[in-house]
Amino acid sequence: GDSVTQMEGPVTLSEEAFLTINCTYTATGYPSLFWYVQYPGEGLQLLLKATKADDKGSNKGFEATYRKETTSFHLEKGSVQVSDSAVYFCALPLRGSARQLTFGSGTQLTVLP
Amino acid sequence: EPEVTQTPSHQVTQMGQEVILRCVPISNHLYFYWYRQILGQKVEFLVSFYNNEISEKSEIFDDQFSVERPDGSNFTLKIRSTKLEDSAMYFCASSAPTSGRTDTQYFGPGTRLTVL
Numbered sequence: 001g002d003s004v005t006q007m008e009g010p011v012t013l014s015e016e017a018f019l020t021i022n023c024t025y026t027a028t029g030y031p032s033l034f035w036y037v038q039y040p041g042e043g044l045q046l047l048l049k050a051t052k053a054d055d056k057g058s059n060k061g062f063e064a065t066y067r068k069e070t071t072s073f074h075l076e077k078g079s080v081q082v083s084d085s086a087v088y089f090c091a092l093p094l095r096g097s098a099r100q101l102t103f104g105s106g107t108q109l110t111v112l113p
Numbered sequence: 114e115p116e117v118t119q120t121p122s123h124q125v126t127q128m129g130q131e132v133i134l135r136c137v138p139i140s141n142h143l144y145f146y147w148y149r150q151i152l153g154q155k156v157e158f159l160v161s162f163y164n165n166e167i168s169e170k171s172e173i174f175d176d177q178f179s180v181e182r183p184d185g186s187n188f189t190l191k192i193r194s195t196k197l198e199d200s201a202m203y204f205c206a207s208s209a210p211t212s213g214r215t216d217t218q219y220f221g222p223g224t225r226l227t228v229l
Contacts, residue, residue: 103157
């Protein structure tokens, strides 16, 4: 079935380091792809999305490009800040469902000053 | 910016008791959802709701669970007889339907349910 696989965490970086969190997906067709972020003690917030192949989603300095050749949607940021410390989830809708999101296992990011 | 709200933020209950988790979706949204996240595990879909009826539900959403939109603003999840394994963070979400592609779901801050 449709699924996403995220890189294992946790990830610890120094401030201003480059971030990549890998996400690959298995799906029939070309579903929309999402990154959600969960800050400590808070709920899920949509970070960015891409609705078709080659689209690039971006927000708050984060970017992810929908690559159908490699079935990937890796999250990147050029210079992380302490405030980016959170858990990041890749997600897509399940096959045959427009609205039932399936999430990756989440990647814990800690940014040290 | 409009947001999804949930109450309470934390609910503690005894096993076998009924609980109702409440959500106020974004006002012009038409689809409503519940997800849950057991501590340390993935976020899991429970149910989606549209036009006053369940549109999709997962295997987790058994007869112990029910949802309701009792008025024009609230959306509730009821667990009839709680079990220890129902302890989790429960997230409400809502979306506005868009043509063609998947709606973007906006999540509330969650209710942490602890069953003792």
